[in-house]
Amino acid sequence: MIKGKRILITGGSSGLGLAMAQALAANNQIAIVARNQQKLDEAVATITKVAPGASVKGYSIDVSGPTSQQALSAVADDMGGLDMLINSAGILREGYFSELSDADFRDTMEINFFGTVNAIRAVLPHLKASKGRILNIASIAGITGVFGYASYCSAKYALMGLSETLRFELADQGVKIQVACPPEFDSPMVDALDKTRTPENRAHTLTIPKLTIDQCVAGILSGLNSNKLVIIPGLQTKFLAFSIRHFSPISRLVGTIKIRAAMRKGS
Ligand SMILES: NC(=O)c1ccc[n+]([C@@H]2O[C@H](COP(=O)([O-])OP(=O)(O)OC[C@H]3O[C@@H](n4cnc5c(N)ncnc54)[C@H](OP(=O)(O)O)[C@@H]3O)[C@@H](O)[C@H]2O)c1
Numbered sequence: 001m002i003k004g005k006r007i008l009i010t011g012g013s014s015g016l017g018l019a020m021a022q023a024l025a026a027n028n029q030i031a032i033v034a035r036n037q038q039k040l041d042e043a044v045a046t047i048t049k050v051a052p053g054a055s056v057k058g059y060s061i062d063v064s065g066p067t068s069q070q071a072l073s074a075v076a077d078d079m080g081g082l083d084m085l086i087n088s089a090g091i092l093r094e095g096y097f098s099e100l101s102d103a104d105f106r107d108t109m110e111i112n113f114f115g116t117v118n119a120i121r122a123v124l125p126h127l128k129a130s131k132g133r134i135l136n137i138a139s140i141a142g143i144t145g146v147f148g149y150a151s152y153c154s155a156k157y158a159l160m161g162l163s164e165t166l167r168f169e170l171a172d173q174g175v176k177i178q179v180a181c182p183p184e185f186d187s188p189m190v191d192a193l194d195k196t197r198t199p200e201n202r203a204h205t206l207t208i209p210k211l212t213i214d215q216c217v218a219g220i221l222s223g224l225n226s227n228k229l230v231i232i233p234g235l236q237t238k239f240l241a242f243s244i245r246h247f248s249p250i251s252r253l254v255g256t257i258k259i260r261a262a263m264r265k266g267s
Pocket of ligand 1: 087138
């Protein structure tokens with residue numbers, strides 16, 4: 001149970017970040033960060049409806065922007081310090097490698113990866129002072145390649161490397177770091193993806209069923225109580241991650257079969 005903590009959630013106006021904020025708001029002080037002010041205001045209203053009387057504030061900050069570090073540090077100051085940073089801000093650009101633009105790669109990297117680097121740099125002094133913790137939201141796409149996710153997987157793999165490395169560097173400074181690798185779950189990001197995604201991506205990602213957002217939050221919250229660096233929500237996702245790690249030729253073969261079947265259907 002996380003209780004009495006000051007928690008900053010990037011990407012807190014939507015999807016997983018918002019659901020985490022809702023789950024944690026009753027017992028903690030919450031700051032949510034995203035770009036769109038109207039969505040932030042709506043999210044604050046939603047959270048306080050679920051947790052009446054909760055301490056929740058929204059801050060409009062682009063985590064990939066040049067002044068994001070000062071702005072995020074000011075949020076932590078405003079909260080009187082910080083005990084936990086959740087990095088959920090992210091975007092997804094799906095498509096065939098030949099059709100993804102350089103900007104798709106750069107934007108995905110800037111927000112998903114550098115946005116996380118910026119947030120960690122900004123609040124690390126606060127987390128050292130409180131012996132706090134960091135939760136990065138990566139993806140199952142951070143431990144295996146996925147058809148159509150050339151830019152997204154690149155950013156999520158980078159996030160895994162960052163998390164693994166900081167675990168060593170921050171351990172002696174009293175800051176705990178974990179990284180969550182959810183499979184696909186229901187969210188506005190996936191609603192948008194569903195409108196344009198390639199059939200091969202749909203077939204490959206849905207090798208295991210989608211989680212509901214509540215299942216995803218429950219899996220992450222229970223993982224936070226463990227000492228595991230990598231949190232994998234969902235039983236089938238855990239099985240998939242195990243197969244990827246220990247039987248990679250087999251899991252690649254299953255992926256290839258699914259993708260080829262989708263290609264045949266499309267042609
Ligand atoms: N949905 C899935 O199936 C799935 C699976 C695995 C992992 N994930 C990861 O889970 C995280 C949350 O995904 P989601 O599905 O909940 O997405 P979502 O509903 O689209 O929410 C993304 C959030 O990030 C914010 N954001 C985007 N760019 C930002 C920026 N430059 N600066 C600050 N905030 C920014 C968005 O608000 P603004 O647009 O207003 O800034 C929004 O609050 C992401 O990191 C995603 O990669 C998702």
